[in-house]
Amino acid sequence: LNNLEHGDCWPRFVELMQRFLPRFSRLTTKVEGGTVQIFLHEKGLRTPIPATRLSDGTIRFVALLAILLDPGTSSLLCIEEPELGVHPDALTIIADMLVEAAEKTQVVVTTHSDGLVSALSEQANSVLVSDYLEGGTQFRRLESDKLKHWLEKYKLGEIWRIGKVGGNLW
Secondary structure, three states: OHHHHOOOOHHHHHHHHHHHOOOEEEEEEEEEOOEEEEEEEEOOOOOOEEHHHOOHHHHHHHHHHHHHHOHHHOOEEEEEOOOOOOOHHHHHHHHHHHHHHHOOOEEEEEOOOHHHHHHOHHHHHHOEEEEEEOOEEEEEEOOHHHHHHHHOOOOHHHHHHOOOOOOOOO
16 A cells, blocks of 8 residues: 555545545555554544554455555456455445456456446456366356346346356355
8 A cells, every 4th residue: 555655556546445435535654663554534534544443344445456456566366255344335346446457467356246246247258157066166157148138137146146157056
């Protein structure tokens, strides 16, 4: 975050934080006593909010943004269940960021969130479904052409939930 704050990605970070939290004004970092302290500034508040007072979901969202905005430092980025602890309304922002990050590096994400999968409806070809079949796990890439009829009426996560793409327990 300290590097992002002084880099080219910062305006995008601020834009996404304002989508997530409309009261967001800015985020600052302070290096003190060998630690980096994070403060969130909100419109209407006189003093900043230290990270220790932020919700787990807000901290997780900030961390995801920091990782996804500058993924170019690695050739592979793996994130397990980015939806955990994050407000469901933020899933579309996270999905947008996953798509953007995938333009810079390979991104592998696991999820059990139909909301996150729905937010990726326009990228159905990038979604792989995992099914357990007789002694092993099989991965299968979805094909938006074969789902066209369904995608006209439903989001991808809804199609998954009703059992039309696999990846279900039963």
